[in-house]
Amino acid sequence: MIDEVDESVCLLMNNMLDTMYAAKGIGLAGPQVGDLRRVIVVDCAIKGEKPNPLKMANPEIFEVSVQECIHDEGCLSFPEHYAQVARPESIRMRYLDETNSIKELDATGILATCIQHEMDHLQGILF
Numbered sequence: 001m002i003d004e005v006d007e008s009v010c011l012l013m014n015n016m017l018d019t020m021y022a023a024k025g026i027g028l029a030g031p032q033v034g035d036l037r038r039v040i041v042v043d044c045a046i047k048g049e050k051p052n053p054l055k056m057a058n059p060e061i062f063e064v065s066v067q068e069c070i071h072d073e074g075c076l077s078f079p080e081h082y083a084q085v086a087r088p089e090s091i092r093m094r095y096l097d098e099t100n101s102i103k104e105l106d107a108t109g110i111l112a113t114c115i116q117h118e119m120d121h122l123q124g125i126l127f
Contacts, residue, residue, distance in 0.1 A: 002037055002057045005100040009039065013055040013098055016041045021051075025076045027114040029121030032077055040118035044111045054105075056095035059119055064088035071113045075127050083127065087116050 002009055012035055020028040020041055027042040043053040069089040074082045090108040093115065097103050107115055120126075 002039070002096065005057050005096050005098060009037065009057055010055075010098050012037065012039055013041055013057075017043070017053050017055070020076070023076050023079075025074075026110075027118040028076060029118040031121050031124070038122050040115070040122065042111065042114045042118060044114055055098045056115075057097075059093055059095040059115065059122075061091050061093045061116070061119065063092035065090040069109070069113070071110065073113065073117055073127070075117070077121075077126055081127075085113075085117075087113050091115065 012030065016028045016030070016033060016039065019033060020026070020043070026044050027040065030037050030039040038058050040056050040059055041053060043051055045052045065088045067089045068086045070084050070086045072082050073085045089112065090106065091112045092104065092106050094102060094104045
């Protein structure tokens, strides 16, 4: 667990976003870049839209929908490999943002899928 989002965690978050954008991904978790701290970054903005990055430390899901959806998921750890994965369609979660503030988020669709995928990495699940 991260006790506080300090300068070193902010630097990690920013570097992870740069890495994710360079790889044309929509999510990245600390373990994918060799850092075991509980940090994920996501940006599910559609091509042509203004970027909408989320930087999350200690993400935790506290509610999931019963309804699931299936997405063809990819992973920056396995470029060009995709698999259909069923996950809850919507989630409610909380996390520490880059200002060390506790945030809550309701996510649906691809954002919910991406967050769940990246949180799997924090648990040692690759794909």
